[in-house]
Amino acid sequence: MADKDSRAGERYANREIVSFCDDIHLGDSTVSRAAFASPEQENMPAIMVGLSEGRLLGLLSRMVGARRIVEVGTLAGFSAIELAGGMHADGHLWTIENDAKHAAVARKNIAEAGLENRITVVDGDGVEGLARLEAEGPFDVVFVDADKGRYDQYGRWARTHLRPGGLLLMDNAYLFGRLLEDGPAPAAMRRAHEEAAAHLHSVCIPTPDGLILAIQPDTD
Numbered sequence: 001m002a003d004k005d006s007r008a009g010e011r012y013a014n015r016e017i018v019s020f021c022d023d024i025h026l027g028d029s030t031v032s033r034a035a036f037a038s039p040e041q042e043n044m045p046a047i048m049v050g051l052s053e054g055r056l057l058g059l060l061s062r063m064v065g066a067r068r069i070v071e072v073g074t075l076a077g078f079s080a081i082e083l084a085g086g087m088h089a090d091g092h093l094w095t096i097e098n099d100a101k102h103a104a105v106a107r108k109n110i111a112e113a114g115l116e117n118r119i120t121v122v123d124g125d126g127v128e129g130l131a132r133l134e135a136e137g138p139f140d141v142v143f144v145d146a147d148k149g150r151y152d153q154y155g156r157w158a159r160t161h162l163r164p165g166g167l168l169l170m171d172n173a174y175l176f177g178r179l180l181e182d183g184p185a186p187a188a189m190r191r192a193h194e195e196a197a198a199h200l201h202s203v204c205i206p207t208p209d210g211l212i213l214a215i216q217p218d219t220d
Helices: 002-006 008-012 015-026 030-041 051-063 078-085 100-112 126-136 148-161 184-199
Strands: 068-072 092-097 119-123 139-144 162-171 201-205 211-215
Touching: 015 051, 030 051, 030 078, 030 100, 051 078, 051 139, 051 162, 051 211, 068 078, 068 126, 068 148, 078 092, 078 100, 078 119, 078 139, 092 100, 092 126, 100 119, 119 126, 126 148, 139 148, 148 162, 148 184, 162 184, 184 201, 184 211
Parallel strands: 068 092, 068 139, 092 119, 139 162
Antiparallel strands: 162 211, 201 211
């Protein structure tokens, strides 16, 4: 039964169904769709979350009343724009990007979305960037979509700096189908799963490549 459930989306959805649902639920979200399309236009890897996954991030941000969000892995800014769409009006999002070209494209897309005063693109390595942001916490949401071999490190940082009831979200949790293989990156990703399950209230949502959703327990 578990295998059947995990394959439900693969078995019953096709590209036309996904496109229909994107159009119905996202509507004419011109700004975020432009950011979504920009990696292909800018000769960047198209490795961002899907359109509906981006909207899911924004809804989750809204559900927890997010005012302070950290993202590791900006790319062209699509997911940052969607996450910020769910923040309170006085909220702020910091997104860390190690590639200068990606950061420049993201800043352009963020400005076109009118969010340049609410989203800060932090240039630099993911682990180093997080260390520079510690004083801004505690955070309501930490979203990780960066180098897969350090997901366990990112998860540990999030557990230390999330508020009670805050969300840890980690994309590509299936590691492109390689989660159970040997090697440093699969081992790090498995540790991220195991530590989220051990320390947080967690589930892995069966998106196309898996999305860990975990809630920081209350301190009571």
